[in-house]
Amino acid sequence: MSAPASAEPSFTGSRPGRTIVIGGGIAGLASAALLARDGHEVVLLEARDELGGRAGRWEAQGFRFDTGPSWYLMPEVFEHFFRLLGTSAAQQLELVRLDPGYRVYFEGHEEPVDIAGEREANIRVFEGIEPGAGDALRRYLSSADETYRMALSRFLYTSFESLRPLAGRDTVTRLARLLRLLVQPLGSFAAGFVRDPRLRQILGYPAVFLGSSPDRAPSMYHLMSHLDLADGVLYPMGGFGAVIESIEALARREGVKIVTAARVTAIRGGPDAVTGVAYRGPCGELTELAAARVVSAADLHHTETQLVPEGLRSYPESWWRRRTAGPGAVLVMLGVRGELPALLHHSLFFTRDWKGNFDLIFGRHPSVPSPASFYVCMPSASDPAVAPEGFSNLFLLVPVPADTSIGSGGVGGTGSPQVEAAADSAIALLAEWAGIPGLAERIVLRRTVGPRDFAEEFGSWKGSALGPAHTLRQSAFLRGSNASARMPGLYYAGGTTIPGIGLPMCLISAEILVKRLRGDTSTGPLAEPL
Missing domain, CATH: 3.50.50.60 (FAD/NAD(P)-binding domain)
Incomplete structure (x- = not known):
């Protein structure tokens, strides 16, 4: 590279x-x-x-x-880009489909939820958690699919230099619906389909991909659920x-x-x-x-x-x-002795106080949430080249406020106190919720990254990990x-x-x-x- x-x-x-x-x-x-x-x-x-x-x-x-x-x-976006250059994703990358696509652990629930690699299986997953939620997810994904296709054809590939091309017949006939999707938050939109807090979190978490939160991102972005719950998740070998x-x-x-x-x-x-x-x-x-x-x-x-x-x-x-900055992040890279069967390639850990977590990140008086929801990637589950034989590779992302005063990371626990404390907390929660006793003692390599690193390395505004929310x-x-x-x-x-x-x-x-x-x-x- x-x-x-x-x-x-x-x-x-x-x-x-x-x-x-x-x-x-x-x-x-x-x-x-x-x-x-x-x-x-x-x-x-x-x-x-x-x-x-x-x-x-x-x-x-x-x-x-x-x-x-x-x-x-969005594999079609990668494919289209490669085709513009006279090639294809298949020629450039070795892509594997992850199934299950990811696993979700919830505070207060012993059993995680596995999200499958295709639509119908996920409809069955939702139905198994809440009677009627399967049909609700079918309707939700139908709306997500339609909104995604409209976004691709009307909103994503334009510079907005002229607004006239946006006034196509397909847009005008859906104007009332589009306005609703723009003004209604994603969280309340999802709550209109399912009651179980776990299912609402699964439908709301894509807002984090957008540097926002379910109660701040427009429900237009429910289109993101088309990507993981219907299309599935791929992985390029080699990372x-x-x-x-x-x-x-x-x-x-x-x-x-x-x-x-x-x-x-x-x-x-x-x-x-x-x-x-x-x-x-x-x-x-x-x-x-x-x-x-x-x-x-x-x-x-x-x-x-x-x-x-x-x-x-x-x-x-x-x-x-x-403007509103997207969240900062504490990144934690761990080399771990042995295998970790409780984790998939992608795993999400959601706290019970979902709204409180986001309020601490985006609110008027921001601070690092404790406990914090976080994400874990274990690419060694799919790609043996990323870790020595007999070891696992873990990448943790803990959303925090976009605030450079939280500090920088380091190797071997040498980062700023707030960064290392957030890393320690996430490691402890991971071990507890996923049932991995002695995880901390099995770590042979550790590196952290904090908001100040994003600011110094990439000139990132306020140390945000993603950009404007x-x-x-x-x-x-x-x-x-x-x-x-x-x-x-x-x-x-x-x-x-x-x-x-x-x-x-x-x-x-x-x-x-x-x-x-x-x-x-x-x-x-x-x-x-x-």
């Missing part, structure tokens, strides 16, 4: 059509690849020595960890580092010049046009690189408040004061534009701009960028091949 470090590109003079992409995460790599395919001369600048951004990888003592995203959802490696290789094949250890310090230009960037190389040397266009796939807050000249900021600090005021065209309003030629891509959070959304953001540069205001995906 790592690209060879290079101090500077082999060219520094002005050439017509050169495009600079800032950031080597999935959005930056995808944007660079598609732009190069579309005829642009592209240079990608990545501040770190390795590519991947939040979708990174860490290896130690024979263990290999994905340090970010771990759910392969998500394999996805990054694939897109990197495709970008290079298209002629993208990738420069690592190149930290952009300023975006140059004025009110008439962007002119390039300044960046520092691995030895601190400053390089000026001219360009006709600049695409920042870095965090939008960092881009606008640190890289763009003050008088040319479309999103100054005053704009961000009215998907609330009503931060969804669709209200999320912002992918083009600067004050510096022509400056564009944005990634999870902090449209269409939003998640690897599939980052791939779509790259495609929206291409459409924007083409002057394409249509609402659907580009024709294949590009």
Whole structure:
């Protein structure tokens, strides 16, 4: 996944059509690849020595960890992206279907609930917990399917540069329903279908994928249940580092010049046009690189408040004061002696005080929840290459407030006190709820990551792990534009701009960028091949 470090590109003079992409995460790599395919001369600048951004990888003592995203959802989005580049997901990745897709542990209930890899089995699961909930889930998923298809055709693949294409017949005839889905919270929408608190939590938890909570995310996002309860969950062998490696290789094949250890310090230009960037190389040397266009796939807050000249900021600090950040996270990577049969590849641990948990993360007086709901990924359940033989690989994610004062992580328990305490609490709860006595004593490798790490490593606003939360005021065209309003030629891509959070959304953001540069205001995906 790592690209060879290079101090500077082999060219520094002005050439017509050169495009600079800032950031080597999935959005930056995808944007660079598609732009190069579309005829642009592209240079990608990545501040770190390795590519991947939040979708990174860490290896130690024979263990290999994905340090970010771990759910392969919306497979058709990945497939479409690969097809735009003349290939396919099957050619690029080895995908396996997880069945069960994931397991859920609930505080106060001894038996977990396994969510299957397909729709009908999950309808039976719901019915077994609450009589009548099977038919309710069938109706819920029917609505989720319809909403998902409409989102793909009308809302996800558009830059909202023109709202006229959104007024299609299919949208107008569903206007009343769409308005209801926008104003009603996801949690109350799900509660209209099922009564059992466990089932409501299963239907509500996808809000966390969106950097929000069930009582804050619009019920439009019930479409997410189509992804896991109907489509199922896949896993790319080799982890998500394999996805990054694939897109990197495709970008290079298209002629993208990738420069690592190149930290952009300023975006140059004025009110008439962007002119390039300044960046520092691995030895601190400053390089000026001219360009006709600049695409920042870095965090939008960092881009606008640190890289763009003050008088040319479309999103100054005053704009961000009215925004809501998604949650921060304490990440815990563990190498564990022996197998852990109580866990699947994906496991969720939900506290009884569901609303209280989210209020502590998003409320007016935020603090780290205790006990906290959390997520566990054990890729060694599916992929023997990620851990030595006889050992297990665990990745825990504990949502916390987006607050850098919570601190940084470290190796071997050397992180900030709040970070390590949150990790200890999650490990103890995992052992208790899943029935794994002596888990802490079996840990042979431990690393934590805290909100301050996200801020320092990725320039993440407030140390958020994901980006701006998907609330009503931060969804669709209200999320912002992918083009600067004050510096022509400056564009944005990634999870902090449209269409939003998640690897599939980052791939779509790259495609929206291409459409924007083409002057394409249509609402659907580009024709294949590009």
